[in-house]
Amino acid sequence: MELIVSKFNYWAYIVMILVGLYGMMVKRNLMKKVIGMNIFQWSIILFFISIGAKKGATVPIIIKGTEHAVKAADYINPLPHVLMLTAIVVGVATTGIALALIILAYRRYRTIEEDRIIEALKKR
Amino acid sequence: MPGYITLLPLTAIFLPFVGAALIILTGERKPNLRESWTIVTSFGTFIAITSLIPYVLNGQTVECHIVEIYRGLHLKLKVDAFGLIFALLSSALWFIVSLYTIGYMRSLKEHNQTRFFAAFSIAMGGAIGVALSADLLTQYMFYEILTVSTYPLVAHKESPEARRAGRKYLAYLMGGAVFILFAMAMLYTCEGSLDFHPGGMIEQEGRGQLYRITFLSFLLGFGTKAAIMPLHEWLPSAMIAPTPVSALLHAVAVVKAGVFCVLRVLLYIYGPESLKTLELSFALALIVSLTIIGANVIAITQDNLKQRLAFSTINNLSIIILGALLLNPVSTLGAMLHLVSHGFLKITLFMCAGAIFVQEGKEMVSQMGGIGKKMPYTMAAFTVGALGLIGIPPIIGFLSKWFLCLGAIEVQRTGFLLIFLTSALLDAVYFLPIIYHAFFQRSVEGANINQEAPFLLLLPLMGTAIFSIVFFFFPNFLFHFQELADGASKSIFEGWRK
Amino acid sequence: MVKDPDDIIVRTVARFMIPIIQLFSLYVYVHGHISPGGGFQGGCILAASFILISLAFNIGEAKKILSGRKNLLFIGLGVFIYAFTGLVPLFVQGNFLDYQHLSQFLPLDPVMARYYGVALVELGVQITVMAVMISLFQDLVTAGRHESILKDRENGIDR
Amino acid sequence: MISAANILLLILAIITAIAAISVKDLLGAVALLGAFSFFMCLLWAEMGAVDVAFTEAAVGAGVSMAFFVATLYHIARRSRD
């Protein structure tokens, strides 16, 4: 019980990652796959942000007037945030390309169900 | 020893490859030029190799490092007596065969001659490379070149049957190559080197089982090419190829390279002493003896002349290996000499078979009644070759078999002596009827006109026949085969590492 | 969204909102140094204003403000500004992206050179993000057929 | 220790995530994804990652949703699973 509560954050993101992964790997609708992909990526981002969290610290913007006595312990670790900004951008880019591919696939097969597309491909 | 000498083995190996490149570049447009490349390069190779004889006879070895791959792993060439014997044999026969090939291919107007000549050249380069390499890695390299370049030759006819024969050939030899690779890796891991050393290079104390496995795997590898009995299946199938290819396969390069490699492994990697202590020599000798008898028995049943010759080859290869396995200097000398004598005699027989095919279109022994009257010179040469292989003087075949038998007596292995003698007897059983048919039976067509083969075909086969008689009287004529073989076997049995 | 939303309220609100959104994006970019925000967010918001134009009016309207070719140029230009800013210090013995060496070109001390160097690259990010987001949206919403859809509209075909 | 608000947000996020991949109507799924992204955004803001939260608000709720909806315009809206 103690294990579950003290790391609730981590358990929660594990569930989210698995939900996303399930959507990507098992769902047959391509759109669902892309939605799962987004959930997957955002859960990883959540994980990274959780790394950065620091008890008793504030947002990593230096408060005016304290420039000469900045203590690292007062501010949240900014590095994961930076990394995750990049990851978000990668996520958007992935989404954009994936959606374009879905439009193309739909144009060709008139469906976005994976198994139907595979059938259509086999028939050729 | 002047410095340029070290370049000679390199030249000898690279000339055929250069020749192949020139042949491909010349192509089908200028057949005369293309064929003169073959002759020029084969002659050049021959000269390069013969000019090495004096140095080797003096007891020197000519070494040439190409590149070091890793500690103890080199690509390097070395000319020792045994290697030189094989190199001399194959380069000399290549020159002769190339004349014959040109005649044969032109008479039959074969297709794709450029590919044929180029692959032939590359195969010869591979064979000479096998002869002159100084360690297993280099030898393996040329061995594989030989294998791959022979494949298009075997399947040259491009008929489904030829392709099947080619596939079989490749399947056997590539499968074998994998075993060689494995055995080489084992050997290198144990010894840290792959160099040949007369009298063996391994130290097998405490690793007996390991070396037995390695030996088995070497045998499975090189044994395929040497056509030891359960692995011989590809050789009769490959008879579908044009006759010059058969000559190449049997007498000059391919199976000879297999036997050569087996002998290298037996005498230069393992060495007589290790073979004895590991109890390998006797086991292998039994397999080989079975091959000798089995191949002969099968040969008797074959009606196709080329098939019969193929099984005769399997028999003779095993005789060579058995000679080396008796592990004494005399029989080893005999084995090396038999390498030469079988080369000259078998090539004569094949060229005769090819000439008959070109002239009469006949392949079956039963159809050849009275052919001796139509083609007297060809059949005379054939007689020389057949008698030589049986072991009747005054032909070189007698000489080599004599030494083999002497060796068997010396080590008091009467069983193996009997094997040699039986095999000679069986040889007679399947060769003599051919000769009898040819000369003393009525021709089916009944025409007694002299219809001799074209000059370009006749010259080489007469040449080899004459040579094999000359070698009986002067075994050291021109090539010093006997001296070289003597030196090689002495170095093996005196040159223990310890 | 490609259909003409004949809704006067949407259009009026959009007309009113768009300049505010654009101003806000500029604010986000400029204030990125001292508060949350920066080139990426600014670029997204700027793109959102164009998306809003496309939604409220149509793509043609958005293209009147920022033509397709210009947008393409901006896609490359933004990253090029970034990368080129990084390349400049190489000419004065600095390392790649070492903005403090910009002080040799600009009347600034090294720390301030870093400050403005960051501003410069953020500008590059903003331009590219804006242009890419606009182009992505337009391509997705028309499935790549900008022109034919606009032509259809002129001919009164409702797709 | 984690605050109650945090736990609530996490649970909501999980629920919306599961809903987003199981709803058969794709537009609904996309809307739920938007909600998920919004909860994420709140979570990050709560953890002090204001920049990331801001970006997520601009991207997840804004541009990304616009892309999804724009795509849905061209394809079948129902999903079989």
Next chain:
Amino acid sequence: MKAHWPILIVALPLIMSFVTFMTGICYRAAAYHLTVITAAFSTFIAICLFIQVIVEGMTISYHIGGWEPPWGIEYAVDHLNALVLLATSLIGLLTIIHSRKIVAREIGGEKTHIFYALVLLQITGLLGMTVTSDVFNLYVLLEIASFSAYGLIAVGRKGAEFAALRYMIFGTVGAGAYLLGVGYLYILTGSLNMSDLLRLLSNLYGSPTLLAGLLFILLGLAIKMAAFPLHGWLPDAYSQAPASTSTLLAPLFTKVVAYVIIRICFTVFHPSFALHTYPLIPIMGAIVGVGIIVMGVMAIAQSDIRRMLCYIVIAEVGYIILGLAAGNRLGMIGAILHIVYDMFMMALLFNAWATIYEHLKSSHISAWRGISKKYPLEVATFILGGLSVIGIPPFCGFFSKWFIILGLVEGGKWFLLATLLLSTLLAAVCFFRILEQTSLTHGSNTMDDRSEKKTSLSEGVVLASLSAFLIILGAVSGYLVSFIEKIPFLGAL
């Protein structure tokens, strides 16, 4: 400029890709020339770096932005990646030159500049992955390379967009797994720099988190490099892609990711961690060992030659893992050698394939019957590449395989050795079948003289030089091995 080579080799293709894109808006014809010049310059820099590494004999480190390593991003060129850089950029250059006509036909005049911009981004990504020494930067570069790969693949034949989408979903899982692994490493150490991580991780080797981190990284990279059970995306993606794309991607991408595995497993972690403490690499080797057999059989079963080559690519990448799994110096040398050699072999095979495909417009094996008379050079080079893959000695493929075999024998990994030898035979079946079809069978006359297109000079030169490389690389493998032996972590084995 000499000091800036490590960054220029990556930054230059990057910037030039933007420039190519922008000039292409007005003037499309320049795209090809800009790309070739850039690739040539990258190759030049790679040669210079290679020489510099030989001369100085130590790691060349470059601090981007002037920030010292654990804080800023570091680029480092050592003996390991100088070699991979050289091979990657050289093959990139040759392939771009080779595929000029093919691109013009497949992509069409309007979008060639975009295609070339993506090609440059691909090269940027691959070179960057090779040279970077920061685990997160590696992630971003991996994504750059992957994204451009998705785009390059999706413009291909019918079915390409679906293949690309599947590739993308697999790839995203892979990249996500890699990112998670990096997150674990970051949690444990707080650092992202590779050499810093090596130092910090050394007293954490018992932690399950660390194990999971490495597992995630390996999982992610295994997906990206199409290691056996996770290879599902590759055959579709590469065989549906345009010919010009598969010639670029197939030789490079998987091999560079294999290099990344070596870099992570043996320079971020102590070499013994993934080999002995937790035998991750040996386990992976065992799985891949089964895989190369399966892939060999699959390759034989294909009737489309490009698809067959795709399975060969997977099998060949498997050899690299086998070499690593041997867990000793010889196997490692073999694996590194194989990365470089396999790039060249695959480049030759795919380029020769693309040339023939351009002429015949068909990749089906029956269409290749008896074509060697018409296209002797192309078929000959294709066969040469095949012989090298099988491991016929004078060609380079033999030497890398030989070292892997030595490593496996020394390490006593008999099962892996057996799979390797067996897969050699399977490869032999594949290529000799093609040799038989193309050269030892009479061609059907139906397709004769339909396409009278000639292979252009530049294509011929590329093919000839690639086949020359196979022999030259085989001949100099001794020197390459002594170069590879200077890699620092090999000393720890």
Next chain:
Amino acid sequence: MSRILGIMMVTFFGALLILSTVDFSPWSDPAQPAAVHVSPRYIERTIEETGIPNVVTSVLADYRGYDTLFETSVIFTAGVVVILLLRREKKW
């Protein structure tokens, strides 16, 4: 087939994730390694080294500006890929 593979992969992933979480340092611990090794310098010296109070911006665009260059390139790539795939226009 691919469905089973997918479920297996999800299970594997989940097991791995749970295994790894066991010895995380407690959430938001100020003394965890991630908080004390590299990042303090960014916070403490951003003002004197770059003059930017928003540490995220200074790390994003300066300390790790190279990542951001590639981040932007990723966006560029995405835009370019979509143009390459989708856009069907005669003149741009």
